[in-house]
Amino acid sequence: MNISEKQYQTYWDRGWLVVEGVYEPKEVDEIAELAVTVAEKESAEATSSYQLDSSPDGTTQAPRKIESPFLKEHRFQDFVTAPHLTTILTRLLGEKPLLRSDQIFLKPPQFGSAKPYHQDNYYFQCHPDNHVITAWIALDDVAVENGCLRYIDGSHIGPILPHFPIPGQESYNLVPSPEQIDLNKESLATVHKGGVVFHHSKTLHTSHRNESTRWRRGYATHWITAKVTCKDNSLDQALFHHPEFKKRVRK
Numbered sequence: 001m002n003i004s005e006k007q008y009q010t011y012w013d014r015g016w017l018v019v020e021g022v023y024e025p026k027e028v029d030e031i032a033e034l035a036v037t038v039a040e041k042e043s044a045e046a047t048s049s050y051q052l053d054s055s056p057d058g059t060t061q062a063p064r065k066i067e068s069p070f071l072k073e074h075r076f077q078d079f080v081t082a083p084h085l086t087t088i089l090t091r092l093l094g095e096k097p098l099l100r101s102d103q104i105f106l107k108p109p110q111f112g113s114a115k116p117y118h119q120d121n122y123y124f125q126c127h128p129d130n131h132v133i134t135a136w137i138a139l140d141d142v143a144v145e146n147g148c149l150r151y152i153d154g155s156h157i158g159p160i161l162p163h164f165p166i167p168g169q170e171s172y173n174l175v176p177s178p179e180q181i182d183l184n185k186e187s188l189a190t191v192h193k194g195g196v197v198f199h200h201s202k203t204l205h206t207s208h209r210n211e212s213t214r215w216r217r218g219y220a221t222h223w224i225t226a227k228v229t230c231k232d233n234s235l236d237q238a239l240f241h242h243p244e245f246k247k248r249v250r251k
Contacts, residue, residue, distance in 0.1 A: 001088065017092075018195060020195040023084065028139055034076070039066055095131070097224075099222070099240050107209075109210065114209045116175045118205070119204055120134055127228065128227060131225040133224075137196050139215075141193050150188055151186070
């Protein structure tokens with residue numbers, strides 16, 4: 001599977017792109033169920049520092065995300081290195097994609113906290129930033145009511161903005177100043193199960209709380225090319241160094 005010239009241009013004009021039907025629903029369902037199983041196991045074994053989301057009434061909690069699922073199950077490894085994903089990444093990046101890191105975000109029905117606006121490359125600090133991309137794989141149908149991604153169109157064209165803690169909220173949520181986020185340019189990235197939302201490392205994006213009676217699970221994979229360097233040593237631990245990644249992308 002690959003994308004059209006129009007889709008390619010949309011990505012570079014807006015800083016993000018939805019591609020439907022990248023994965024078959026059956027393989028997505030298996031990964032979604034596996035993600036819940038892994039998350040429940042990690043939650044049961046978690047220390048007090050493990051990140052949890054609370055229900056609206058504060059009576060129950062659920063895992064916020066799974067860090068580095070690639071390292072935890074071979075089925076995750078097969079899923080994110082599938083040619084139908086990496087072919088599109090190669091087209092958008094212009095070179096072979098290398099998996100930097102991955103996460104699975106879990107938002108059960110009427111659960112899951114909002115993630116405020118931010119740019120991925122404020123955290124990554126990898127350059128050139130045109131060679132850094134996120135592929136967010138929808139493990140459920142994702143609409144407005146269950147917390148779809150929202151983007152500020154064209155925000156990838158500007159700089160990496162300063163990010164600051166939100167007073168009185170989680171210290172790990174860092175955001176730009178409100179005046180630097182032009183909500184008049186906000187677009188909603190609704191996508192069906194098996195579709196993928198691709199976004200540039202500098203594109204401002206957010207997601208709201210899941211207010212629906214349905215799940216909203218998303219598998220976020222972060223990719224670079226061999227041209228990329230980082231300001232710290234984070235690439236030393238990047239997933240593309242892992243033997244299982246090398247084995248799957250040897251061709």
